[in-house]
Amino acid sequence: MTKGKDLERYTTLLFAKRDELWARGVTLPPAGGTKGDIMDVASADVEADLQVRFREADRLVLKEIEDALGRIRAGSFGVCEACSQPIAKARLDVVPWARFCRDCGERERA
Numbered sequence: 711m712t713k714g715k716d717l718e719r720y721t722t723l724l725f726a727k728r729d730e731l732w733a734r735g736v737t738l739p740p741a742g743g744t745k746g747d748i749m750d751v752a753s754a755d756v757e758a759d760l761q762v763r764f765r766e767a768d769r770l771v772l773k774e775i776e777d778a779l780g781r782i783r784a785g786s787f788g789v790c791e792a793c794s795q796p797i798a799k800a801r802l803d804v805v806p807w808a809r810f811c812r813d814c815g816e817r818e819r820a
């Protein structure tokens with residue numbers, strides 16, 4: 711499990727990234743949200759569609775960040791959700807909201 715100074719550092723990184731997303735107007739839809747609306751609005755215009763897709767990606771990251779902050783509070787941050795092994799620091803440095811170790815992450819994508 712990630713502790714002490716490292717945990718503080720990742721918490722800071724996560725907050726910073728969340729602030730950055732918030733500053734760009736990225737928010738999470740309310741629970742049980744309105745995903746369909748967003749897609750409908752964009753369908754008429756390819757460029758707008760692309761922007762919405764970027765925003766969707768940002769939103770996914772924001773969701774991952776919120777989840778990671780929840781894991782910090784729960785004391786399970788830095789542990790792979792699939793194999794319960796610690797996630798490598800090198801990976802958390804790049805993706806502090808990673809929920810899987812590298813091996814399991816690759817398996818998830820496969």
Ligand SMILES: [Zn+2]
Nearest residue numbers: 790793811814
């Ligand atoms: Zn794993």
